Amino acid sequence: MEYEDKARFASERLLGYTKDPSGWKVCKKSNDVVVSWRPSQEYPGNVYKGEALVNGGLLKVWECLKPIPNGLRVKWDSNVKKFELLQQITEDVSVCRTVTPSAAMGIISPRDFVDVIVVKKYEDGTVSSNATNVLHSSCPPQPGFIRGFNHPCGCVCVPAEPNKTQVFTVFQTDLGGLLPRSVVESFFPSSMVEFYSHLTKAVKSLKDF
Template sequence: MEFQERANTVADNLFSYSKDQSGWKVCKKSNDVVVCWRPSTEFPGNVYKGEGVINACPEKVWECLKPEPNGIRVKWDSNVKKFELIEQVTEDIAVCRTVTPSAAMGIISPRDFVDVILVKQYEDGTITSNATHVEHPSCSPQAGYVRGLNHPCGCFCAPIPGEPGKTQVYAFFQTDLGGLLPRSVVDSFFPSSMTEFYNNLKKVVKSLK
């Protein structure tokens, strides 16, 4: 029950993030994506929001984004090295472990994250992933990885009214990477990483038949 409650709370939080336009500051912008940030209310760091349009229907985009072991995302998302199912709580809620590679020219060492993830679909056709960190008895910290903490984060694949072949993708990252990383490294990593995330997503969706 605890996992379900946490997952549902995260979904509420992310839905409010997607509707609340106040306080966001643009930190990176390209033709494909706008990345904004504002101070997090969850931890002493920032919450980052990415916005971009992908030329495909939400279901097709979701196939590339959905969190599942051996799914498409592990193959294209450069920040996901491994994705493991720890416990299937309900049909739509699971506890998973994500392993990330080293980044920022090795300054950021490999991390792992244990999250409860809720997949939720809204009446307007928006498909979402909603995640936050949890502790699980069968997944204690492992040697070789710094245990990071994801605060409410996830992705939204929203249909665009009148444009059935396009999807508005919102991505929210709110991550405590752990370790003694300089703030400047963290603040530069996320905007660049999110821009790459959208670029790679666009390429893989285009490659699907």
């Protein structure tokens, strides 16, 4: 039940971040992507929110984003090297391990993250993937990786005008290690703009369905 409670907490937090306009400061804009930040209430760092209107219906966009092993995201998202299912709790709740490659010209070493993830579907058609860090007995810290910790984060896909989807992304990640704050604060906004660029290309490459 602890995993389900944590998943529910993450989904409530994520929905709040996307709907609460207060306190956000824009830190990067590129084309139709806006990235904002504000101090996190979860840990001594920032929470970053990205927002963009993506060309493509919600089903196609969600196909690229849904958190499943052997899914499309590992193929197009340069920040996700591996995605493993550790335990299926319920149909919509799972515990997973995500591996990220080195980044920022090697300044950021490979990381791994263990999260409980819940998929939520809402009456207006909105679909979200919500995650937060947990411990799991099958996955202690691994040699060669710095264990990072995701605080409530994820993606929210909202149906918009025909064949377009409003996509919100929220990241508040303790990368662990001894990274300078300036490196972290420059990495996330740029990485999020790149995320939308790659997502748009991935959606465009999918056949209609």
